Amino acid sequence: MTVHPIACHDCDLVHHLAEIPLGGSARCVRCGAPLYRPKRDSINRTLALTLTGTILFLVANLNPFLGFRIGAQLRETILATGIYQLYQQGMTIIATLVLFTVVIVPAIHLLSLLYILVPLQMNQVPPHLTRVFRVYQFLKPWGMMEIFMLGILVSVVKLGKMATIIPGLALFAFMALIFVLAAMAATLDEHLIWQTIEHQPTRAHR
Numbered sequence: 001m002t003v004h005p006i007a008c009h010d011c012d013l014v015h016h017l018a019e020i021p022l023g024g025s026a027r028c029v030r031c032g033a034p035l036y037r038p039k040r041d042s043i044n045r046t047l048a049l050t051l052t053g054t055i056l057f058l059v060a061n062l063n064p065f066l067g068f069r070i071g072a073q074l075r076e077t078i079l080a081t082g083i084y085q086l087y088q089q090g091m092t093i094i095a096t097l098v099l100f101t102v103v104i105v106p107a108i109h110l111l112s113l114l115y116i117l118v119p120l121q122m123n124q125v126p127p128h129l130t131r132v133f134r135v136y137q138f139l140k141p142w143g144m145m146e147i148f149m150l151g152i153l154v155s156v157v158k159l160g161k162m163a164t165i166i167p168g169l170a171l172f173a174f175m176a177l178i179f180v181l182a183a184m185a186a187t188l189d190e191h192l193i194w195q196t197i198e199h200q201p202t203r204a205h206r
């Protein structure tokens with residue numbers, strides 16, 4: 001039985017783990033640092049968080065983000081128009097960064113995990129699992145919504161002097177989404193996915 005190799009975080013020694021029972025854990029044979037502990041009910045829990053995240057993502061993108069009241073005028077903006085306004089004002093780099101880290105990366109994260117976890121939940125292995133999971137892992141450092149939210153708060157404080165700011169539904173959905181995405185990444189047992197990939201019957205000879 002081949003198992004996905006796992007390297008010790010402390011001394012880089014590579015291990016090939018045998019199956020570890022729930023509640024058990026593996027330690028490095030050389031330095032004793034913790035290597036891996038199976039996460040309980042990982043597929044179910046991560047899938048539940050991914051579904052919650054998908055709903056929050058849609059709410060966050062389709063509803064007013066902020067409302068500005070100046071005198072009797074009320075202006076509401078959704079995220080997409082906000083990004084478009086940044087482009088129009090010549091802030092191309094910031095607009096691209098926001099589009100990438102706040103819309104594209106979370107969307108790919110949610111879609112890739114749905115693609116992986118829905119079949120696994122039904123004891124089926126989705127086609128191209130390796131490729132999709134690699135994309136998920138590659139993009140993981142690029143989900144930076146916290147920084148974006150911080151930027152929003154700073155500009156809201158500044159704008160607050162000129163207009164009355166009304167936080168929209170999308171703003172709350174985004175804040176909840178940050179926590180759900182973090183929980184989703186923490187609950188996902190990546191080693192379990194690699195094991196699933198390597199236990200697949202090889203397709204090369206078909």
Ligand SMILES: [Zn+2]
Nearest residue numbers: 008011028031
């Ligand atoms: Zn070690």
